[in-house]
Every structure is written in structure tokens, then in C-alpha cells.
Amino acid sequence: MGSSNDYIHIVMVPFMAHGHLIPFLALAKQIHHQTGFNIAIANTPLNIQYLRSTLRGNPIPGIHFLELQFNSSDHGLPPNTENTENLSLDLIGKFFASSVYLKTPFYNLLKDIVKKQCTPPLCVIADVFFGWAVDVANSLNTINIAFSTGGAYGTLAYVSLWTNLPHRRTDNAEFNVPGFPDRCKFHVSQLHEFLRKADGTDLWSKFMQPQILSSFKSFGWLCNTVEEIEPFGLDLLRKYIKSPVWSIGPLLPKSWLINSSAPASVRQHAGKEPGTSPKKCVQWLDMHSDDSVLYISFGSQNTISPSQMMELATGLEKAGKPFVWVIRPPLGFDLKTEFKPEWLPEGFEARMSRNNQGLLVKNWAPQLEILSHRSTGAFLSHCGWNSTMESLSQGVKIIGWPLVAEQAYNSKMLVEEMGVAVELTRGVRSSISSDKVKEVIEMVMGKEGKGRDMKRKAQEIAEHIMAAVKDEGNEKGSSIKALDDFVSTITKARK
Numbered sequence: 001m002g003s004s005n006d007y008i009h010i011v012m013v014p015f016m017a018h019g020h021l022i023p024f025l026a027l028a029k030q031i032h033h034q035t036g037f038n039i040a041i042a043n044t045p046l047n048i049q050y051l052r053s054t055l056r057g058n059p060i061p062g063i064h065f066l067e068l069q070f071n072s073s074d075h076g077l078p079p080n081t082e083n084t085e086n087l088s089l090d091l092i093g094k095f096f097a098s099s100v101y102l103k104t105p106f107y108n109l110l111k112d113i114v115k116k117q118c119t120p121p122l123c124v125i126a127d128v129f130f131g132w133a134v135d136v137a138n139s140l141n142t143i144n145i146a147f148s149t150g151g152a153y154g155t156l157a158y159v160s161l162w163t164n165l166p167h168r169r170t171d172n173a174e175f176n177v178p179g180f181p182d183r184c185k186f187h188v189s190q191l192h193e194f195l196r197k198a199d200g201t202d203l204w205s206k207f208m209q210p211q212i213l214s215s216f217k218s219f220g221w222l223c224n225t226v227e228e229i230e231p232f233g234l235d236l237l238r239k240y241i242k243s244p245v246w247s248i249g250p251l252l253p254k255s256w257l258i259n260s261s262a263p264a265s266v267r268q269h270a271g272k273e274p275g276t277s278p279k280k281c282v283q284w285l286d287m288h289s290d291d292s293v294l295y296i297s298f299g300s301q302n303t304i305s306p307s308q309m310m311e312l313a314t315g316l317e318k319a320g321k322p323f324v325w326v327i328r329p330p331l332g333f334d335l336k337t338e339f340k341p342e343w344l345p346e347g348f349e350a351r352m353s354r355n356n357q358g359l360l361v362k363n364w365a366p367q368l369e370i371l372s373h374r375s376t377g378a379f380l381s382h383c384g385w386n387s388t389m390e391s392l393s394q395g396v397k398i399i400g401w402p403l404v405a406e407q408a409y410n411s412k413m414l415v416e417e418m419g420v421a422v423e424l425t426r427g428v429r430s431s432i433s434s435d436k437v438k439e440v441i442e443m444v445m446g447k448e449g450k451g452r453d454m455k456r457k458a459q460e461i462a463e464h465i466m467a468a469v470k471d472e473g474n475e476k477g478s479s480i481k482a483l484d485d486f487v488s489t490i491t492k493a494r495k
Helices: 018-035 045-054 089-117 133-139 152-164 193-197 203-215 231-241 254-258 278-286 306-319 348-354 367-371 385-393 407-418 434-445 449-468 478-494
Strands: 010-013 039-043 063-067 123-127 143-148 220-223 245-247 293-297 323-327 358-362 376-381 397-400 421-423
Touching (some): 010 018, 010 089, 018 123, 018 143, 018 385, 018 478, 045 063, 152 231, 152 407, 245 478, 278 367, 306 434, 407 421, 421 434, 421 449, 434 449, 449 478
Parallel strands (some): 123 143, 323 358
């Protein structure tokens, strides 16, 4: 189907969080690049503004942004609250619940598109959290495809835990989760507090259960992973939801997967201003030897408790390994406030700077640039899926410190199935000692034993990821083939 006219082939509707908006935009770019299809991304005005800002004044013909009206004040939220960024934990549940009110404006928008072009789009691609999109798509004679921005294993754990609440049926700390074999025991400490307390009648259950169960009725699912790195998770997910699952990841800028010296326009693809210039980060990394630096970041919306921050800093100093730490105010303080030296051991930053052991980056850092640098040897990460894929694509092993969402299940998979990670601790309530920090860093950064095995496995995974996105003549990687198959399937479904 040609795309020279204004026909919208696909309408996308991501959940309102940066960790969802960015992969949806990356998916839109990938589909447009591979097919020439016109794609519309629908979201609330401030999120559309954010997505436009990430393009840095280089709009892509064929990708359109459409606004959905949403007034956060109608839902007991602060004015102009349109995504999870900087939203306190007590308001997050309310925000999720409010997202179902996008159903009517989305229906009206899709109806207008159908009326204007006299035929429906080939499909809607909606976030897994927007199960209501299945009814909207069906009512306007198109199909809904659910897109999971996470990996297969983590996605299955997340949707099965929320829809089955298996931890409520046992007094044991360890339990089985429907969809997983018995050997994959889960632990209650891997569940976020909201899920741990859920009983089916709470605010979170009342949002999650109907939305996820409706998403199961989608025509098929897209997953931001790679067939060769998650064969186990993909097999389990396909069996559980009994629908086609196309693994089309990683949704990273192509230039990073072909070579690590990506152009500057690609570097800041998250649309955020760095706390330290990318040039300074690279110059600092250049001073260190290969695989010697530990990169530390907990993602754009997370932080750790004051006591954990103090122990982590002390442990880093004891370990004596060079590090780059993307640091934000600890739990209990506004993440947007200026970082105070008292949150770290006395004189810590000055000592780290003086002996070139540590670079503290306030707020945001050029993550892909750091991970792809020859001197970066490991990543202390919250195990969010976007960060995980960035790390794996560069063959960098991981020290896991999962905090929220499906991060603990990603960490579990990285440790148990891939063998590329060691978990330091989990959550913001855990007590952690500087000695444990030192011990884990030394083991993972070591050139022998476990450290060496993890590095070898991480490099193998990076090779699989590179191969999956290969698109040269007759040579097509698994993710390119999966996207081709997806397009051919939705085109046939129309006929």
C-alpha cells in the first residue's frame, strides 16, 4: 500500500511515561523506515510536545503527532500532569487510573481519521496498559496490536502477577507464577509494594486487571526484544497469551548497533539536557583503561534512599574502581532540587575528583555514549528495559538494583537465564552495606572467574543483537524479518 498520500496506515497510542513514549517513537521510525507507511502517534498535548522535542527540530515526514485532550485536574491530579515524570508515588496510582479517560477522545480521533480517508488504518498499536484500545479498534473495523515496551520474560511476569496475584494464595515468601515453569520461583521481595498489597479490589488492581486482560484480546503483540537473546521468555509469553508475538527490538538508534561512534544528533535521543557535557564525560572516560569503569544510573525517574546512597558512595570509595555516577537527590527529596553535598560522605566528591576515581553527573548523562565507550566495564542499573537493552547491545555486564515496575523480573532473567548480571540488592527499603557494595563490584569488574564469564556472555548477546538488525540485501536479521512478517500479516488481515 503506497504512502504518497495522506493515508494513515497505523495509529499508535503509548502510555504517558517517557519509558513508553520513547520506544513508541522509535518503533514508529523503524516501521516508517522499513515500509514508508504514514504513522500517527496520539497522546496528550504535553507528551506530544515532549516527543517533538526529542526530534530536535528534525521532523520526520510520514510521522504525525495528534493531540488527545486530557485535563489532569478532573482526576484529582495537579494541573498539567500528563506523564509520570516527577510524580510522587502516592499519585501514580491515580494517574494510571485516569488514563482510561483517553478512550473517548481516542475513539473520536480514530473515527475522524476513518471518515477523512474513507477507510480505517491497517491497525492501532496501543500500549499494553491501554486494553480499552481493543474495543475502540474493533468498533471502527480495524485491529489492535498490543506493544510491550519491555522484554518478553519481564512482560509475562508483570501481566501474570497482576492478573493472578499468586502471592496472595500462599504464606510462603517464594511462589510459582502462572505461565512460568516450577523452576522459576518468584520471591515476594521482587514485588513492588503496590502489587504486594493488591487484593483485586484496590485502585491498582482495578486498573491493571481489566486493561491487561483486554490487551490479551489483541490481534497480536509486538515486543521490544530479540528472538535469539530471549528464546525462553518469548516461548513462555506466546504460550500464555496464545497470540502472535513479533520480537522487533532493540529499538535503539541503528548507528549505535552498527558502530559506536554515532552522530551527535543521535546521542541525545532522550530529549533531555545532560548534567555534564557529553564531551566532558568522554574525555573523562578516555583517561581510563579498557573495561575499568563502572557506570551507575537508576533511570530518569528513580532514586535510592539516603542511607543506601551513603553506603553506595562508601562502598565505591572502598572498591577503588573508577566510576561515573548519574546522581539525583535521594528518596524523600524533590528530584528537581539541587544536589546537596551532605547526601554523600564528607568531602566525597572532592576526593573522587582529585584522584580521578569518580565523575558525578547531576540529573542526566549521555548513556549510550558512556556504555559504548571502551573503558566502561559494567553498569550498576535499575534494570529498566530500555537501559538493559542499551547495556546488552554494547556487551556491558550488569549489577542489578531493581526498584519498580517489572525491573526485578528483568534482573531475575539477566541473572538466571542470561548469566550477564549479579543482583546487589532490590528496592529502596533494603539495607545495604558498603562492604557488600565493594565485594560485588570487585567480583563483577574482575577479569577472572565470574566477572570474565559474565563479560563473555554479554559479548555473545551483543553479537546476537547486532545480527538481529542486519539488513543488507538478502541478509536480514530476525528482528527485521519479524517486522516484515508483522506488516505482511496486518496488511493481509485487512483483505
